Amino acid sequence: MDISRPDCPAPVQVAALYRFARLPHCADLRAPLQRLCLEEGIRGTLLLASEGINGTIAGSPEGISRVLDHIRALPDCADVDVKLSSASAMPFHRMKVRLKAEIVTMGQPDIDxxxxxxxxxxxxxxxxxxxxxxxxxxxxxxxxxxxxxxxxxxxxxxxxxxxxxxxxxxxxxxxxxxxxxxxxxxxxxxxxxxxxxxxxxxxxxxxxxxxxxxxxxxxxxxxxxxxxxxxxxECFVFDQRVTIGHGLAQGTYTLCHACRRPVRADDIESPLYEPGVSCPACHHERSEGQRASYRERHRQELLAAEQGRAHVGMVNPRPDQDGH
Missing domain, CATH: 3.40.250.10 (Rhodanese-like domain)
Structure with a gap:
């Protein structure tokens, strides 16, 4: 399916959420949450850890509401922090519920x-x-x-x-x-x-x-x-909107799909910028062999888009570090 034509009415509702809560049996929560998201046509990423839940999801308002009701019913998650916004098209390619050691990685295990x-x-x-x-x-x-x-x-x-x-x-x-x-x-x-x-x-x-x-x-x-x-x-966000401004309006940046950093309009004019392959920030970080691989992946993505299907190698922006 072409994700530029989401299978839910536009605008798509986007829910950024997190909650620090004690979830010692978080592994048992994964499958029911994943199943509900798939049933409701929701896409995005949710992270589960013993310290809580974090992520960003998108879909129809009704589907988002049902998933949020499910999350609020989890232990100590009734007051989950949720910020709702909208997108003109589905900003995610797939749905993932992942188990993690931390819902946002700081590497300080004694902090609560x-x-x-x-x-x-x-x-x-x-x-x-x-x-x-x-x-x-x-x-x-x-x-x-x-x-x-x-x-x-x-x-x-x-x-x-x-x-x-x-x-x-x-x-x-x-x-x-x-x-x-x-x-x-x-x-x-x-x-x-x-x-x-x-x-x-x-x-x-x-x-x-x-x-x-x-x-x-x-x-x-x-x-x-x-x-x-x-x-x-502007404010960088962890989905394909890339950046937003006041009133949560769509920003002016695009995304480098090689390094997943934001790309300004003047970056696009740089000789180091190649769509799907490199940008001025990452060109020196990649070998010519890596760029050749990215170039082929980008070619396959464009071909899939022409045929109205999602390419299995398509990537989302950086894994959500902030849930938002």
Whole structure:
């Protein structure tokens, strides 16, 4: 089937969700959840771990509603964080429910965000917090996400992966917090899940005055009027919309299907850009043999699209690190 013509009415509903909850028997939850998603024509990725659930799914509003009802019935998941948006076409190729060690990978097994996360700040109160000179603002996302957009004055850790954040903070702690009265620390991420872990990590490191944006960037862009916004740029999302802006409107970036990084309009003009094969950010990271393989895959995808079918080798953007 051609995924540009989804098997549910347009616009497609997209649900980004997560919940830190104790699910020691998460393996038993996988098959029923996968089966329901398939029955309802839902596509996307859901991650299950002993610490909770995380993911982004898309489909008809009725199908999404049934899946969310199922998730809310799981242990301690009645208050699952859900952000709904829409897409003009199905943004995913298939449905996957995966078992993971963590629903967002930080590599700090002793942290319990369900018990010790920082203080939530509502989107309408966020501007006042981050404008306070006694507050430092940290973007907990990865470098390729920050490059697309961030809050005015935010610190960019320049991390390639979320699991690099603890080492970065430990190395930079003295510079960030100083030797006197420590500042307030405000952190944010796409949908909120990385902030819950990063604030729990800082509290485990002895930092008490820690805050995070409730609902993440997505909720801020949805609720704060653009003329009042301190957000600059667009927000990378983990599906084929690639980026979104204020009001959760479709952004201007496309995706490099070789490295799955966002691609700007001027990147497309670069001689290092080749659709499905390379972009300026990844050209030097791949061998000519790898690019030849990507080139053949892209040719097969175009052929499948002409024939009105999905190609088995088609890929989604990077596995969702934020659920959102």
């Amino acid at each position: 965000p369900a018990a010790s996360a920082g203080t939530y700040v509502e989107p309408q109160d966020w501007n006042a917090l981050i404008a306070d000179p006694n507050t430092i603002v940290i973007d907990t996302r990865n470098d390729y996400e920050v490059a697309v957009g961030t809050f005015e004055g935010a610190i960019d850790p320049k991390t390639a992966r979320f699991r690099d954040f603890p080492e970065w903070f430990r190395n930079e702690r003295g510079r960030l917090l100083g030797s006197g009265t420590p500042p307030k620390v405000a952190m944010f991420c796409t949908g909120g899940i990385r902030c819950e872990k990063s604030t729990a990590f800082l509290k485990a490191e002895g930092v008490e005055d820690v805050y995070h944006l409730k609902g993440g960037i997505l909720k801020y862009l949805e609720t704060v009027p653009e003329e009042q916004s301190l957000w600059r740029g």
